[in-house]
Amino acid sequence: MHLRLIYLYRNLTRNKQRTLLTCAAVALPMVIYVLSTAVVSGVDAFLDNSARQLRLAVTHKASIINMLPEGYALKIKSLDPTGERLRAACGMRWIGGKMQNVTQPLSTVAVDAEEFIKAFDDFKLTETEKAAWLRDHQAIIVGRGTAAIFGWKVGDRISIRSSVPPYTSLEFHIVSTAEHAQDANTNWCHRSYYEEDLKKNIPEATQGMVSFFFVKCGSKADLDFFRVEIDKLFARTIDETKTQDEKAFMNEFITQQFDLPRNLTILSIVTVFVAVMAATNTMSMNFRDRFNEYATLKALGFGGGYVFTLIQTESLGLCLLGGIFGALMPYVAFMHTPLGRVPVPVIQHLEIRPIVCLHAIAIAAVIGLIAAVWPSVLALRLKVVAALRNLE
Amino acid sequence: MSAADIVATSVRKVYHKDRIEIPVLDGLSLKIDAGEFVVLMGPSGSGKSTLLHLIGGLDSPTSGSIRVGEYNLERMTERELTAWRSRHVGFIFQMYHLVPVLTAAQNVELPLLLFKMSSAERRERVATALKVVGLADRTDHRPNQLSGGQEQRVAIARAIVTDPDVILADEPTGDLDAKTSEEILALLNLLNSEFNKTILMVTHDPRAASHGQRVVHLEKGVLEREERNPARPAMAAS
Ligand SMILES: Nc1ncnc2c1ncn2[C@@H]1O[C@H](COP(=O)(O)OP(=O)(O)OP(=O)(O)O)[C@@H](O)[C@H]1O
Ligand SMILES: [Mg+2]
Numbered sequence: 166m167h168l169r170l171i172y173l174y175r176n177l178t179r180n181k182q183r184t185l186l187t188c189a190a191v192a193l194p195m196v197i198y199v200l201s202t203a204v205v206s207g208v209d210a211f212l213d214n215s216a217r218q219l220r221l222a223v224t225h226k227a228s229i230i231n232m233l234p235e236g237y238a239l240k241i242k243s244l245d246p247t248g249e250r251l252r253a254a255c256g257m258r259w260i261g262g263k264m265q266n267v268t269q270p271l272s273t274v275a276v277d278a279e280e281f282i283k284a285f286d287d288f289k290l291t292e293t294e295k296a297a298w299l300r301d302h303q304a305i306i307v308g309r310g311t312a313a314i315f316g317w318k319v320g321d322r323i324s325i326r327s328s329v330p331p332y333t334s335l336e337f338h339i340v341s342t343a344e345h346a347q348d349a350n351t352n353w354c355h356r357s358y359y360e361e362d363l364k365k366n367i368p369e370a371t372q373g374m375v376s377f378f379f380v381k382c383g384s385k386a387d388l389d390f391f392r393v394e395i396d397k398l399f400a401r402t403i404d405e406t407k408t409q410d411e412k413a414f415m416n417e418f419i420t421q422q423f424d425l426p427r428n429l430t431i432l433s434i435v436t437v438f439v440a441v442m443a444a445t446n447t448m449s450m451n452f453r454d455r456f457n458e459y460a461t462l463k464a465l466g467f468g469g470g471y472v473f474t475l476i477q478t479e480s481l482g483l484c485l486l487g488g489i490f491g492a493l494m495p496y497v498a499f500m501h502t503p504l505g506r507v508p509v510p511v512i513q514h515l516e517i518r519p520i521v522c523l524h525a526i527a528i529a530a531v532i533g534l535i536a537a538v539w540p541s542v543l544a545l546r547l548k549v550v551a552a553l554r555n556l557e
Numbered sequence: 558m559s560a561a562d563i564v565a566t567s568v569r570k571v572y573h574k575d576r577i578e579i580p581v582l583d584g585l586s587l588k589i590d591a592g593e594f595v596v597l598m599g600p601s602g603s604g605k606s607t608l609l610h611l612i613g614g615l616d617s618p619t620s621g622s623i624r625v626g627e628y629n630l631e632r633m634t635e636r637e638l639t640a641w642r643s644r645h646v647g648f649i650f651q652m653y654h655l656v657p658v659l660t661a662a663q664n665v666e667l668p669l670l671l672f673k674m675s676s677a678e679r680r681e682r683v684a685t686a687l688k689v690v691g692l693a694d695r696t697d698h699r700p701n702q703l704s705g706g707q708e709q710r711v712a713i714a715r716a717i718v719t720d721p722d723v724i725l726a727d728e729p730t731g732d733l734d735a736k737t738s739e740e741i742l743a744l745l746n747l748l749n750s751e752f753n754k755t756i757l758m759v760t761h762d763p764r765a766a767s768h769g770q771r772v773v774h775l776e777k778g779v780l781e782r783e784e785r786n787p788a789r790p791a792m793a794a795s
Contacts, residue, residue, distance in 0.1 A: 168663055
């Protein structure tokens with residue numbers, strides 16, 4: 166092997182603990198960068214898909230916790246009697262759900278069965294599935310991700326305890342695993358079935374209330390038109406509405422729970438910054454340790470440029486090592502092990518694109534170059550005579 | 558490569574400390590013939606290392622001129638001096654200054670990175686240099702696996718592997734016991750007599766001084782006196 170490479174390699178392995186710690190300090194931000202980019206682009210893809218669906222979400226103006234009367238659906242639909250521009254208005258009530266002996270909560274939404282099929286045509290349910298869904302008021306369309314976890318299949322009978330009053334166990338018949346639904350973790354059941362159960366167990370409870378309506382429009386222009394019209398319709402009533410497109414609604418919903426994209430970006434920046442400091446510290450310590458060596462090299466006739474490059478290359482190698490490890494770890498973990506099949510809320514499963522890994526490696530390279538700036542400039546300027554005098 | 562002579566003329570070197578001028582070399586003139594072995598002595602702080610560094614092109618004189626062979630150092634830029642050094646000067650230091658993570662052979666090979674040559678020639682040169690210093694059997698040892706004397710031999714091999722015309726040694730035996738010192742000095746003698754290298758060696762040790770053909774004494778910035786060594790006539794002994 167060429168002596169230059171041997172020298173580079175020996176320099177990297179000179180202080181193994183220091184090299185390992187620095188690699189780890191560079192690898193960690195790359196893991197975070199790769200994962201958070203995957204999460205953020207997953208969320209983006211989800212929101213973009215929502216934007217394409219021409220759906221409006223109507224909630225109570227006060228907050229999403231306040232409920233709206235189910236009768237609003239008909240009033241909304243009366244805005245377009247032809248049903249061309251405003252195709253469906255589906256009332257929904259979130260009932261959550263828990264399986265017996267399972268700690269992980271479910272996400273189940275009770276919906277108006279007929280309107281649901283019209284409003285959520287992107288589910289691409291088959292005619293058989295649609296028929297089964299409409300025929301049986303105990304029918305449930307389960308998220309395929311959830312189905313995979315519990316081993317459910319079409320035809321199974323399951324029982325789910327609702328997370329809202331009356332907290333009773335409800336029997337369902339699975340009619341579809343919603344292969345084309347964007348959200349793989351939400352289950353959909355008949356609102357009428359839930360209302361029946363509520364009436365039976367708590368007769369005095371207010372019935373016919375929904376958490377939100379999803380309104381399907383015919384075109385983008387219709388979407389913009391009804392977004393304003395619906396709120397106008399209920400202005401100055403007790404229950405005023407807030408209407409936004411599905412993307413905005415989902416975005417609010419996601420960021421309300423945890424402003425993921427923002428927090429992940431901040432986290433990435435902070436960790437990269439820490440990595441720069443760690444690598445700089447390492448390269449400075451290396452410089453101090455090898456001060457006399459650089460002076461000797463210069464005395465032997467190596468120019469400042471050579472010593473400069475020597476330090477830059479070492480720093481680059483060090484950070485690339487950490488960067489490649491940090492970028493490949495999540496890639497291998499999520500693309501080539503069972504970990505990749507674990508469902509993630511909203512985005513279903515993380516997709517780690519090779520280009521993101523390359524970006525991470527490039528960032529690591531930049532960290533390496535930045536970390537070496539100070540020591541390599543010191544080495545460049547190092548006066549042999551002064552250095553030798555300090556040593557002898 | 559043929560040996561080069563060294564001619565220093567009216568060399569002044571002034572350092573500044575807190576705006577006070579400290580003249581270290583004060584109009585020093587010295588002539589060393591090609592192939593001569595000269596020993597430089599003088600009290601601590603008299604400017605021996607300073608002179609050696611000036612002749613090696615590691616630093617520039619405040620005034621005066623230094624010529625080594627056909628090169629007038631005061632006319633060269635720092636970059637030119639660096640390139641010149643790699644081809645014409647071999648440095649030997651008291652503390653050896655070997656790269657601790659490289660083997661003896663790799664340390665010797667290091668200066669050859671600045672030369673364009675085939676790897677076969679490179680290996681051959683390294684092997685020859687190590688053989689000359691008597692370390693052919695220690696090529697794969699790291700510096701920390703070698704004794705002080707052996708480390709200095711590696712440093713000497715590193716200094717001669719580029720076949721320089723001048724060897725500048727700053728107290729090369731300062732850190733060694735008497736017996737090892739003798740061996741190192743014998744080796745320098747060999748380089749001088751067999752390989753016709755011009756050698757300027759700084760030392761405090763009178764016994765070491767006896768290996769030179771001429772001893773010059775530096776004091777208060779000038780050469781105070783010099784004496785020829787009757788045991789070693791000026792022409793290289795065979
Ligand atoms: N950069 C500098 N700034 C100020 N003074 C310096 C500088 N370099 C050297 N000197 C001074 O120059 C003088 C000569 O130093 P030099 O190292 O040449 O002496 P020396 O003869 O080699 O001594 P020793 O035998 O101790 O090695 C000393 O007094 C030293 O303090
Ligand atoms: Mg000295």
